[in-house]
Amino acid sequence: MIRKVGVLGAGQMGSGIAQVLARYETEVLLYDIAQPQLDRALAGIAKNLDRQVQKGELAAEAVQQILKRIVATQKMDDLSGCDLAIEAVTEKESLKLEIFRQLDKVVKKDAILASNTSSIPITRIAAVTGRQDKVIGMHFMNPVPVMKLVEVIRGLATSDETFAATSSLVARLQKEMAVSADYPGFIVNRILIPMINEAAFALFEGIATVEDIDKAMKLGTNQPMGPLTLADFIGLDTCLAIMEVLYQGFKDPKYRPCPLLVKKVEAGYLGRKSGRGFYNYA
Numbered sequence: 001m002i003r004k005v006g007v008l009g010a011g012q013m014g015s016g017i018a019q020v021l022a023r024y025e026t027e028v029l030l031y032d033i034a035q036p037q038l039d040r041a042l043a044g045i046a047k048n049l050d051r052q053v054q055k056g057e058l059a060a061e062a063v064q065q066i067l068k069r070i071v072a073t074q075k076m077d078d079l080s081g082c083d084l085a086i087e088a089v090t091e092k093e094s095l096k097l098e099i100f101r102q103l104d105k106v107v108k109k110d111a112i113l114a115s116n117t118s119s120i121p122i123t124r125i126a127a128v129t130g131r132q133d134k135v136i137g138m139h140f141m142n143p144v145p146v147m148k149l150v151e152v153i154r155g156l157a158t159s160d161e162t163f164a165a166t167s168s169l170v171a172r173l174q175k176e177m178a179v180s181a182d183y184p185g186f187i188v189n190r191i192l193i194p195m196i197n198e199a200a201f202a203l204f205e206g207i208a209t210v211e212d213i214d215k216a217m218k219l220g221t222n223q224p225m226g227p228l229t230l231a232d233f234i235g236l237d238t239c240l241a242i243m244e245v246l247y248q249g250f251k252d253p254k255y256r257p258c259p260l261l262v263k264k265v266e267a268g269y270l271g272r273k274s275g276r277g278f279y280n281y282a
């Protein structure tokens with residue numbers, strides 16, 4: 001039974017994952033290298049829970065108990081006793097591989113190591129550990145407390161036991177699961193991110209304005225928001241990193257990243273989290 005979970009990375013995703021775990025009776029150790037990120041994550045979680053109370057989705061008495069279950073730390077060693085570690089650091093392969101090498105040494109031998117990666121192969125991540133059978137992909141959607149889906153990705157060596165334990169955790173968190181084999185982009189991003197990239201090309205080529213591209217897709221295809229708004233939510237750096245994984249993984253030019261997307265990331269225009277992306281949030 002998974003009772004204690006380490007979450008690595010206290011950004012948009014890590015903080016959402018920590019919130020949902022704590023809500024469903026799980027002890028959470030939230031780890032990040034940056035103290036300001038940890039502070040921001042805890043404040044954000046408290047604010048989200050208050051909002052849920054106001055909407056009548058959560059009892060006011062539950063808030064303090066949920067918050068008490070989350071302990072922030074800058075020391076990875078604190079994760080040693082966890083039953084599961086979910087990695088949600090920046091989408092950079094070298095960084096994730098290093099984190100998994102360290103995690104494998106730090107976390108108890110029978111624990112499961114999961115990655116929330118949007119696109120990096122689970123099998124490659126597993127290969128840097130001494131427990132390939134216990135490594136799995138748990139791809140939560142953003143914002144985690146709201147979105148129902150967790151894509152579960154089985155690496156080549158992921159065992160049935162690891163898969164079963166992960167599936168029951170997903171059910172405990174009141175989420176739905178879609179299972180994907182370990183190929184670039186899995187299911188959701190294989191389809192979603194090329195659409196966002198194509199929207200960036202439509203802008204880059206002067207076909208339409210940001211607003212009209214979003215309006216066309218929102219009203220024309222009945223999506224809750226347009227692709228450029230969504231890209232700003234996801235983070236343009238994350239979108240670019242996923243396109244590069246698809247491009248490298250399939251060696252197919254149809255996945256080449258749009259130069260405008262590259263340029264925005266170079267400028268530090270990363271979307272909502274940096275105050276500017278396709279839209280300006282300042």
Ligand SMILES: NC(=O)c1ccc[n+]([C@@H]2O[C@H](COP(=O)([O-])OP(=O)(O)OC[C@H]3O[C@@H](n4cnc5c(N)ncnc54)[C@H](O)[C@@H]3O)[C@@H](O)[C@H]2O)c1
Pocket residue numbers: 008009010011012013014031032033034037088089090091092095116117118119139140141142233234235238273
């Ligand atoms: N944003 C999305 O919509 C989305 C959706 C699903 C999955 N993901 C995946 O989740 C992961 C995190 O994405 P995010 O949007 O939360 O990014 P983010 O930029 O909001 O957060 C990343 C966090 O990682 C931390 N970090 C960086 N290096 C670290 C290290 N060495 N040790 C510990 N922490 C470190 C940063 O301080 C930051 O808090 C990525 O793999 C991304 O692909 C993102």
